[in-house]
Amino acid sequence: MFRSIKYILITILISCLLWASENDHIPDVVKPHPIDLSVYDGQGSLLISWSIPDSIKVSEANVFAREFGQEQFELISLIPRGQFQYLDYNCDPGSRYFYKLEITDIYGKTYNSDTKTPPFGTCIPITFDALFDDDIKSIHHLIIEHLDQELKTIYPYTDLRPVLDLLSPILNSDHKWIEVFPLEQLNEIESAISVLDEVLNDKDLYDDILTYGSLYRNHLYIEPDDWSINVKESILKIRNDWQTLYDQYVDAQDLYALLAPVRIIGCLPADDGYILKIYLFHPDQTYGNDIFVMSGQEFIYIGNHENTDSKLMSIYVPDTWNYADLMMDDVFIQNCPLFIGDSVIYTIEGDIIPMDASSENLIRVNNKESSLWFNEVTWNPFSRRLGVELMAKQDLGEDYFIDNEEFKLWDISTYLGLGPQYMDSLFTLDQESALPTVITLKTWDQDRPRILEYIVLDTLPFAISRMPDGGSWHYSDLQTLGLSNESIDNDFNQGFVPELFVLYQNYPNPFNGQTKISFDLLEDAIVNLYITDATGRIHDKLVDEEYKNSGIYNYVWDGDGRSTGIYFITLVAQVNEAPPAVLSRKMIYLK
DSSP states (O other): HEEEEEHHHHHHHHHHHHHHHHHHTTTBOOOOOEEEEEEEETTTEEEEEEOOTTTTOOOEEEEEETTTTSSOOOOOOETTTTTEEEEEOOOTTOOOEEEEEEEETSSEEEOOSSSSSEEEOOOOOOGGGGGGOOOOOOOHHHHHHHHHHHHHHHHSSSOOOOHHHTTTTTTOSOOOOHTOOGGGGGGTTTHHHHHHHHHHHTHHHHHHHTTTHHTTTTTTTHHHHHHHHHHHHHHHHHHHHHHHHHHHHHHHHHHHHHHHEEEEEEEEEEETTEEEEESOOOOHHHOOOOEEEEEEEEEEEOOOOSSSSSSSEEEETTTTTTTEEETTTTTEEEEEOTTTTTTTOOOTOOOOEETTTTTTTOOSSSSSOOOOOEEEEETTTTTTTEEEEEEEOSSOOOOEEEEESSSSSEEOOOOOOSSSSEEEEEOOOOSOOOOEEEEEEEEEETTTTEEEEEEESSSSOOEEEEEETTEEEEEESSSOTTSSSSOOTOOOTTOOOOOEEEEOOBBBBSSEEEEEEEEEEEEEEEEEEEEEEOOOOOEEEEEEEEOSSSSEEEEEEEEEOOOOOOOEEEEEEEOSSSOOEEEEEEEEEOO
């Protein structure tokens, strides 16, 4: 008998399994599924949050609600795919509301949250209506607004909101004081820095922000258990960012004080010419002084700007100019190449970088940090020999390449290693290549090349390196291609390049008429000494392939009959079969 019952039970179980398997393919069967739905009270709103198993591929989600006393749920919102929260503002203060969620998957199956005991919440009356700001979109924003109100009460003498704005998480700059902050206010806020520091590090700040929870928690889509955690993380982030700004403030003041009164900060190609962006960093130092840009014998007068409200000027120059020299009275300030063809920014530290849609402020201290950069460049226009050193961080995860206007020079594939890496290579450009020309360091951005930096090659030799590694550009006498540019004591493995001469700056400079050129020759050598203009055209050869004994040499060059402008002294010395040593200095002739 027991065996018969056993067989009957087995038969029923198998039938049930077969029925379930067959009905599993019916698309319109409504099947309950565990959907975790929660409702959180808030002032003037109710936050509905839910989670579903990863196995459900959502096609459509709908939120339903009914007020206490109503019998039927009503559809209140169709939820976009991928969203797991909904904020219900359409609620009466003091009333209780029940909610359910209905999800349809990509196969047509429908799942509901618990409708027998649906979650509910009560809409809390708004008690601090004057404090609520609908524009606040994050806890970070809420903290900044709170600090702003505190500072206006404690320190009403100066508007410190521009300083608080530097703490924005979307600002991507390592030099916010110079690149973002209003420079005319940089020194004015000095006395307020300590007040800011005290307010930002106030021990009661955490508790003060917590009290906003019932007012802003739902508005910011944050569940109660996460509110205190998010507040603590946001305050910690703001304090860390402030500490960086606090530490950088004095250095920013020093850098600002050393900046030239006026600088060219950008160049944009225009019809038959270029638009130069010129910025007055210290307008008070330009009063009564004549400012102009020039190229050879041509110049454009900008004015003395005794009465101007705008610090940024736009000046048109013709496309016959390859370079623009910025002058204030008889003082040379800056030389900028214009022929690059792209919109560029000239940084304070001497980088030439692309100007793009994100370049709202053209004032830049240096190039943005990347995983790889130019670290040293040497150029000999006579042999067309180009030496390039790149420096990369640990774990380089991008592909880079170097090219010029004609062809790609160097593909730098993904490189993995421990610590900083130095990569160098030598190239010989075609003797027929037109000068000046430009080489660019590029990376790939969504399958499109993106330029990181430009290096200009002209008819004058140079050797430049970033000092320290990754720092600002400096002219260098010692070549360390493939090695760190840092000087290391007792490093006997480092190759030493002997000094053959010392070329002094001409005196006087600037000059009107004659100027004295001096150099010390440290070894017997074959010497060339010549004068060129900014285009590379040779004006005078003071020494032409002459054998000179070691010693001190002085020459006088007369600028009479020359055009006002920039000229270069170039000294070339060669000992035996060694490569020639080359050095150039800039001098300014003013009639």
